[in-house]
Amino acid sequence: DIQMSQSPSSLSASVGDRVTLTCRASQSISKYLNWYQQKPGQTPKLLIYAASSLQSGAPTRFSGSGSGTDFTLTITSLQPEDFGTYFCQQSYSTLRTFGQGTKVEI
Amino acid sequence: QVQLVQSGGEVKKPGASVKVSCTTSGYTFIRNGISWVRQAPGQGLEWMGWIGAYNVNTNYARKFKGRVTMTTDASSSTAYMELRSLTFDDTAVYYCARDSGDYHSGMDVWGQGTTVTVSS
Numbered sequence: 001d002i003q004m005s006q007s008p009s010s011l012s013a014s015v016g017d018r019v020t021l022t023c024r025a026s027q028s029i030s031k032y033l034n035w036y037q038q039k040p041g042q043t044p045k046l047l048i049y050a051a052s053s054l055q056s057g058a059p060t061r062f063s064g065s066g067s068g069t070d071f072t073l074t075i076t077s078l079q080p081e082d083f084g085t086y087f088c089q090q091s092y093s094t095l096r097t098f099g100q101g102t103k104v105e106i
Numbered sequence: 107q108v109q110l111v112q113s114g115g116e117v118k119k120p121g122a123s124v125k126v127s128c129t130t131s132g133y134t135f136i137r138n139g140i141s142w143v144r145q146a147p148g149q150g151l152e153w154m155g156w157i158g159a160y161n162v163n164t165n166y167a168r169k170f171k172g173r174v175t176m177t178t179d180a181s182s183s184t185a186y187m188e189l190r191s192l193t194f195d196d197t198a199v200y201y202c203a204r205d206s207g208d209y210h211s212g213m214d215v216w217g218q219g220t221t222v223t224v225s226s
Contacts (some may be wrong), residue, residue, distance in 0.1 A: 002174060003166060030131045034212035043201060044143075044151065049212035056124070087151050091210045094165045096141065 002026050002090050006099035019075040020023035021102045023088035028068045035073045038085040038101075047086075048073060080106055084089055085105065108132040110202050110217035110226045117223045125188040129203030135183035136160040139205040141213055142176060142187045144198040152198075156209075157185060158182050192224045 013019050023033065024097055037049040045053045048064035061076045066100035075082055083106045088099040113127040128140065142154040155166040157176040162174050175188045187204055199219040206214035 032210045036212075038151075043216040044203075044213075045205070045216075047215045049122045049206065049211070049214075055206075055212065055214065085150075089212070090155070091153070091212065094156075094209075095167055096153045096156065096165075098143075098153055101150045 004099035006102050010037050010103040017055045021073040023071045029090045029092035033071045034089045036087045050082045108215045112217040112220045115221040128185040130183045140185040141203050142191040143201045147197040196223045
């Protein structure tokens with residue numbers, strides 16, 4: 001199975017900060033990497049698909065990049081509502097896998 | 107709008123089985139696959155498997171293979187996930203989620219979650 005590793009596991013940042021989250025795959029997954037945001041008590045929300053495409057309705061301050069094994073999610077100007085846990089997920093393999101998550105605290 | 111509505115919470119004893127339903131609306135059911143994802147208390151997301159609503163192909167995570175069965179009923183636009191031989195470690199919130207496009211796409215709409223508690 002493809003293993004997904006996220007770093008850092010948690011971070012604390014201030015409103016207005018530029019924040020970068022990293023996701024690494026154990027083998028090449030081409031561009032098939034998705035990012036989700038989950039707030040406490042809520043269902044996950046798709047933010048980015050295919051590594052860099054912004055999901056309809058997601059704020060434009062979110063962007064994704066990368067291909068192969070290394071990917072990043074960037075929040076250009078952190079907002080108070082961006083707190084939560086961010087998960088990456090590969091959809092390259094028939095057996096999909098999630099990273100362990102990065103918790104973002106404001 | 108697209109909605110996935112899951113069945114209510116369940117309490118089961120170790121060794122029992124649970125079957126969770128996911129009733130969809132607002133789109134053509136057979137056009138999108140459905141994944142099942144679970145989340146144990148305080149833990150991350152765990153992908154359990156996928157079913158193609160159009161061809162009923164399934165892909166199961168190795169961890170659950172032999173213990174999980176995913177099915178669909180196109181006549182009612184409903185997907186089901188049955189998990190057998192429950193242990194305390196299966197206590198979690200179980201989600202269904204729709205593929206936004208083909209198999210390589212992300213999961214764009216999620217059910218509200220079904221809490222399954224395994225307790226003696």
